[in-house]
Amino acid sequence: METGIKDFARPVEASAIMELLPTRPRVLALGEPTHGEDTLLDLRNRLFRQLVEEQGYRTIALESDCLRALTVDAYVTSGEGSLDDVMERGFSHDWGGSRANRELVRWMRDVNADRPADDRVRFAGMDGPLEITGAESPRQALTALHDHLAAHVDAELLPCTALRLDDLLGADASWTNQAAMMDPSQSVGRTPEARELRLIADDMVTLLETQAPHLAAVSSPDDRDRAHLYGRTAVGLLRYHSWMADTSPARMARLLATRDGMMAGNLLALAARGAVLVHAHNSHLQRDKSAMSMWGHPKVEWWSAGALTSTRLGDRYAHLATALGAMKHRGVDAPPPDTVESILHALPQRQFAIEASQLDAVARHMDAVPRESPYFGYAPLNPSHLARIDGVVYVSDVPHD
Template identity: 65%
Template sequence: MATDIKVTAHAVEAATVLKLLPTRPRLLALGEPTHREDALLDLRNELFQQLVEEAGYRTIAIESDCLMGLVVDDYATTGTGTLDEVMARGFSHEWGTLAANRELVRWMRAYNDGRPASEQVRFAGFDGPLEIEAAASPRPVLTALHGYLSTRVDADLLPCTPETLDRLLGADDRWTDPAAMLDPSRSIGQSAEARELRLLADDLVALLDAQAPHLIATTSPDDRDRARLYARTATGLLRYHHWMADTSPARMTRLCALRDVMMAHTLLALAERGPVFVHAHNSHLQRRKSTMRMWQGPVEWWSAGALISAQLGADYAFVATALGTIRHQGVDTPPPDTLEGLLYELPQDRDRCLIDVPKLATALGDARPEPRVSPWFGYAALHPDHLADIDGIVFVKDVPQR
């Protein structure tokens, strides 16, 4: 079978990826099956640079806080701050400590230097300001949205004053209490104040929409984009906090789903300004439902990729990444009857390759590889049942330790 599969493998290059697709997608997503591996991030960087230089892509969006990402974008486009400051303040999940992310930001700043704004590359985080153990206070986005509107529309149209927002929000540590993830009673998301804030946020978003002709005529595209980001994030956070206080069995399913809804909305907004290269975990980008085993049992929800694909069709493409070994994490040579095991037997000169999935399906015929079971929780193997919903596979034979 390895001889048949050999013809499905190609060099990992942007041009080759695009040849697998019927059209240049507005959102081209590259998934990864594990986080914090610089070898995978180096590959991401290479593809993004090629997509910029050869295919007209101008934005990269990664699985990081959408608000913190504004710090990176400001540096990349205008040089605001220093590289050290940006790496410390511009990434969530401690992504700023990774060498490949630092190299990405450095390259973007160098590429943009001296170029007009229309030709510059842009950076975006598309995750919400969330962690698995907590969610941020909605204060920054609610006050920013209110501030944007208060300087541009009649005061009588605003649903509340800044003082009202401040009183309802209260202390930020009430919102960010990490104990609320395991104990819903610690969340204030269904308090009287939170309910009133949800109504006010809805009114602020409606005002933003109602004043669109005036705002388009009087503010810059970047200012409007940020106001829309604040609006999406404010309503998304308040919705997330509401369900953090839920005690039903569906609580974690709702929270996982709401996180990916926020991701999808941000990616769709980014795609309005041009083609976007997206990088995140496979589970956030796949077209099939995502699953995770959590403390209360298995959870299943539609990913951001599934939501976007349903809306954009061929304007969304998903290339998954699969791995052979991560020996420093105890992930050794894959069993030969798994999908990764079959790909691992490709010629030794291919440390990484791009797999044409339709040709792979033909090569497999009626054979169905067994699902791989990873000995390490941090690596999610590619399930062979997902092949029909994947546009391509980047296979990395061995992930080295750094």
């Protein structure tokens, strides 16, 4: 197995990664097959530092709440707040407790200390304010967008007052009720108030667009970027809550597609600002359709954020899929024969990158089969996806931290 690819393995370094790709991507997507392993996050951190220092990248986006991430960005760019507070409030999915994430934020703050404002390294979240168990209230996004518009445009152009907006939103607990994920009847996503809020959100986003020349003259680029982020998030959250109230067989597919659509919108906005490294699960970054079975539902398929972004950006989007060999503390032993991971595991290097087309040729020759995982939180590399992946980053062992 080793013979066919041993000459193509490269170190996981920015310069070597760029040699794998046809052009310098605007969005370089580094996918991971499992969450929460600092070994993989340490690799991500090293690569991002090199991309900043050698390739001119200035933004990293993680699979974390895009609104909470504003707290992290304020800290790394201007020192606002404390590191402890930022790690507690600036991440979703409990990822603020990660040692590697803390080291990333600390490094970004340190490197920005000597940089001019227009050259600082930025932090972003690609995800919406969502968890697998539910979604946040749209209050923060709607209120912040309304505040931005109210500060800069004539009051008669606004679709409603701040008081009316607050009345329509009601109690946040109604929006965040986790029982709604399993029981659509408990969702408030299709109440008369929610329907009116969707119209108001649409009107406010339209106002952002139709007042663009004026807003460009009276507000900063960062303020406008945040306003558009609030607009995308408000519209996406209201759409997500609406589908939570749905009772049709397409409910889960709509929810998953809506989430990844929000991610894609955030990635495209970041790409418009400059080159960005995004780190998320492979299922959110791959070009092939993603699939999931959960809570007794049959398999659900949807197009990922990567597939949507790649369609828009073409070769300015690149996906590096991380694959791993063993993760023994999760019950994942060395890969069995005839899997893609076994081909990679035969090489002497412990971490390396390889062009996916080279690996695809070897996998096809040996009729590689998909690896089966004993751990539900780990998704092995699918051999059928290799033709639509740009590169594979292999980590032979993920020890318990």
